[in-house]
Amino acid sequence: MKKFFVFLLYFFVIGAFIAGASIFGLYYHLKDELPSVDTLKDVEFQTPMKVYSSDGKLISQFGEKRRIPLSFEQIPQPLIDTLLATEDARFYAHNGVDIIGIFRAAFTVLTSGTKKQGASTITMQVARGFFLNRDKTYIRKIKEIFIALHIEQTLSKEEILTLYINKVELGYRAFGFGAAAEVYYGKSLDQLDIAQFAMLTGLLKAPTAYNPLRNPERAIFRRNTVLWRLKETGHLDEIQYQDAINKPLTAKYHGAKIELDSPYIAEMVRQEMVDKYGLEDAYTKGYQVYTTVNSDAQRAAEYALRNNLHNYDERHGYRGPVDVLWLPSEIPWSQNEIQKRLAQTSDFGFLQHAVVASIDPQQQTADIILKDNQRAVIYWDGVKWARPYIDDDSQGPAPQTIEEVIAEGQLINVRKMENGQWQLSQLPDAAAALVALNPNDGAVVSLIGGYDFRQSEFNRVTQAKRQVGSNIKPFIYSAALEHGFTLASIINDAPINQWDRRQGTVWRPQNSPPVYDGPTRMRTALAKSKNVISVRLLRAVGIDNIVNHLTKFGFSPYDLPKNESLALGSASFTPMELVSAFSAFENGGFVVEPYIIERVETPEGEIIFKAEPKIACLDCLYNDDSDKLEDIKLAQQAISEQNAFLIAEAMKSTIWGGGNWNKGTGWNGTGWRARVLKRDDIGGKTGTTNEAKDTWFSGYATNIVVTSWVGFDDPSRALGATSPNPNLGKDQVFGKEFGAQTALPAWIDYLKVVLQNEPEQTKHIPSDIVTVRIDSESGKRTNKTDHTALFEYFVSGTEPRNYVEYDPMPEILNAEKAGEVNEVELEQIF
Known part of the structure; x- marks a missing residue:
């Protein structure tokens, strides 16, 4: 018996030595293949990029893996x-390898012949998750053991548990329990x-087989x-x-x-982030x-x-x-059939x-x-609008019953309408864009490209160049x-006939509508959008000179045709280019x-990036404090403060018009519908191209x-035209489409919301601007104070000097001679 115990002792000693030597040999053999676990100290999880509004509303996220990294706390x-109860009950007791668990698993294999227990x-x-694959080989398992031992020597238990909870894959692109909680429950x-924790933990065994959405x-x-x-x-x-x-x-x-579904914004940000940081970093660094x-x-x-x-x-x-799913004479579809068909629609x-x-x-x-x-x-009421569409200029008769529609x-x-009622509708054929900027630094306040x-996905704000x-x-x-004109300058609003020798035709630019007012002040001409006066x-x-002036606003000279059609808007710009240029009239x-x-x-x-926009700052131009201005990037000034003020003032008349309605001299500008905003600090300009293929309204508050x-x-x-619909009230819109009735309503509806809590502000009058009482017809000075007189702004030194009483004839620009071109220039233009 004594010899047996001695033999047993030698057996265990030699066995332990051989096992230790084998383990040491294996470790020595594999050590060059084992990764450094020090990298786990500074793990960067692949986390999607999230895009927010300025007030913190989530707009979108980009990335293949949804992950919300958590700290241990x-x-x-x-x-x-x-x-721990499910995956590793002895987690705090072992050093990375659970010997008891290994022997238990080995015993299971020996007794059953299968790997029933891990x-x-x-x-x-x-x-395994950070350094190895999932191949079920013994060599992979041995590497896993060695790496685990290194991890336990390098990291605390809390750090290991945190890595595990943030790393594991739990189905539906959810990596880590933070993301899984949102994916499966919409909660943090x-x-x-506890039942929901148990469900998520159950996914660890097999995210597909035990997925609650599939099985x-x-x-x-x-x-359970x-x-x-x-x-x-x-x-x-x-x-x-x-x-x-x-x-x-x-x-x-x-x-x-x-929280803010704005995919046009999201896509612009995605493209800029990819350009700035590269695709992989943009999608995985959790920016x-x-x-x-x-x-x-934006809403x-x-x-x-x-x-x-x-x-x-x-x-x-x-x-x-x-x-048409079935005719009224046929057997109606079942609820299941209807729902299947509706599920196929976008x-x-x-x-x-709806069916x-x-x-x-x-x-x-x-x-x-x-x-x-x-x-x-x-x-x-939700159907009576629906006259049959014939073409863009024609509509069929108004319906009398719902069964006709x-x-x-x-x-x-x-x-669903604002009153909660449902209305028959259809996907619009036409397209649209709307963009708003802060004119002081160029920050995009709102943007929707369709x-x-x-x-x-075509973003018409940035991608569509239109006339x-x-x-x-x-x-x-x-x-x-x-070039010497003022808002009181008189220009003849009369038809133009210009012979084109090359084409053998006469160019006749026309007003729209073709109404001509004769001698007209420049302010009035802009507000009424007189085409011939622009020419x-x-x-x-x-x-x-015109082309050079326009390039100061950021317009490319290649987009500016060098002929007289430029005066009528034959140039093509994107809405973003146009709104940026219009900013100059509001910001000085x-x-x-x-x-x-x-x-x-x-x-x-x-913060790894912060925008440093160039700003519009009039005070900075006159401030001699160089230390204060060091950190300010000043935007380029295209025009003087006085020029910007005068054009902005003239664009107010586009909305508010002028004259005296009680005396029969009142007139409307093309943007008169914007008066509904009831503000004096707004102005703008309509725009309509030939045949109303493009309609615009650009303006400021x-x-x-x-x-x-x-x-x-x-x-x-x-864009066509419409006739009155007898089913609708007196406030309906009809007639030819043009900027004032097609593009302006969106501008108005937008500013109704944006300006509702913003107090109206009086525009600062620049230095070197003077106010002079002038005669409304001649643009000359007057001493009268009746309806024939009005006040106008001028740059000091450009105000009229003659009084209308002594010189009643207006100084009309003879535009047929002013800027007259010779035959050689005509050949260059045409």
């Missing part, structure tokens, strides 16, 4: 208890109950197994356990919590991008643009249903798809079925001020560069400049 204790600790899973991790029955089974382990380890008593296993499965897919966009203003822009497009589209007529903007279930001819109503088995009613079995589009990004029509005129008039001014100033003459990213932060809150555009993406298609 942010991890709820119930999650830790659940993980022996991986949480530390070993961290080793600290808002979950709810297996997910519940696995969840995890809850049983919690009870076995003493973390739940019997009552808590029974309550938890009886809870229903509440998981369902939740996308990112988008927090804060834009200049205000969420309330106002979205509503204004979409509502205006629907109003335009619906006054041109109804193009019919999306589809809803854009304000629109939702007409029945028509009530007596009540003039229609019952409709929407997605998710929702039911609603459309009343006659829609029928049972039709798949239609509807939208009806819906999901319908068309600007009369939106060019403030810049033409600005050049005229630089006469261009001739007087000279085409080269400076050209600001639009920008949309205000700052970029790391996940830890470190205090500290904001806005451009609105409406047209078709097909530049050859005109």
Whole structure:
């Protein structure tokens, strides 16, 4: 017996020596292949980029992996208890490798012949997750053990647990428990109950097999197994356990919590971030991008643009249903069939798809079925607009009954109105864009590049160069001020005939409408958008001088045709280029560069980029404090403060008009509809191209400049005209489409919201600007104080010196001679 114990002792000693030598040999053999675990001290998780509004609303996120990294302090204790009970009960007792667990697993293999029980600790899973693949080989397992031992020597238990909780894959692109809580429950991790923690923990075994969205029955089974382990380890008593296993499965897919759905903004930011940091870093470094966009203003822009497009589209007529599922004489589809068909449709903007279930001819109503088995009613008021669309210039007769418009079995589009009622609608054919800038530094306040990004990703604010029509005129008039004209200068509003020797034709630019007022003050001409006067001014100033002046506003000379059509807006610009140029009239003459990213932060809150825009600062021009100005980047001044002030003043008349209505001399500017805003600190300019293929309104209020555009993406298609609809009231819009009634309404609706809490401000009058009483007809000085007189602004030294009483004849610009060109120049122009 003694010899047996001695033999046994030698056996264990020699066995231990051989095992130790083998382990040492294996380690020596593999050590060059083992990675350094020091990298785990500074792990950077692949975290998606998030884009926010200036007031912190989530706009979008970009990245393949959804992850919300957590610190150990942010991890709820119930999650830790659940993980340890299920994955590694001896986590705090072992040094990275659980010998007891290994022997237990080995015994299972020897007795059953299968690997029913794993022996991986949480530390070993961290080793595998960061450094190894999932190949089930013995050499991989040995490497896993060695790495785990190194990890335990390098990191604390809390650090290891934190890495594990943030690293694991839990299905649906959710990596880590923070992201999984949002994906499956739409909540932060600290808002979950114990049954939900158990469900997420159950995914560790097999994220696909036990996924509650794909296999709810297996997910519940696995969840209950995890809850049983919690009870076995003493973390739940019997009552808590029974309550938890009886809870229903509440998981369902939740996308990112988008608080401000503005994909045109998001895509602009994405492109800029990729250009700045590269695709991989932009998508994986967890950058927090804060834009200049205000969420309330952006929602106002979205509503204004979409509502205006629907109003335009619906006054041109109804193009019919999306589809016909069954005829009224046929057997109606079942609810399941209807819902399957609705599930195949994509809803854009304000629109939702619906199926007409029945028509009530007596009540003039229609019952409709929407997605998710929702039911609603459309009343006659929501249908009576729908005259048949014939073409862009023609509409059919107004309907008399609801049955003339829609029928049972039709798949239609509807939208919910502000009064809560449903209205028949359709996806607009026309396109639109709206952009607003802060004129003081170029920050984008709002931007929407089309009806819906999901319908068309083409961003018309930045990508669509369209002819600007009369939106060019403030810049033409600005050049005229630089060449001796004033707002009181008299120009002859009369037809122009110019012979083109090369073409053998006469060029006859016309007013729109073709009404001519004779001698007209320059302020009035701009407000009424007189085409021939713009041409006469261009001739007087000279085409080269005009082009040079326009390039000061940031317009490319290659976009400026060197002929007289430039005076009528034949140049093509994007809405962004146009709104940036218009900013100069509000900010004192400076050209600001639009920008949309205000700052970029790391996940830890470190600012790695902050915009440093060039600013419009009049005070800076006159401030001699060089130390104070060192940190200020001053924008380039395109025109003088006085020039900018005078053009802005003239654009006020576009809205408010002039004259005296009681005396019969009153007149409206083309933007008179904007009077509804009831503010004196607004001004702007309409724009309409030939045949109304493009319509514009660009204008300003205090500290904001806005451009609105409406047209078709097909530049050859005109916006057309409409006739009155007898079903609608006296306030309906009809007639030819043009900037004032097609683009201006969106501008108005937007500013109604943006300016509602902004006090009206009086514009600062620059130095060197004087006010003189003039005669309204001749533009000369007057001593009268009746309706024939008015006050006008002038740059000091340019005010009229003659009085109308002594020299009643106005000094009319003879534009047929002023700027007259010779035959050689005509050949160059044409």
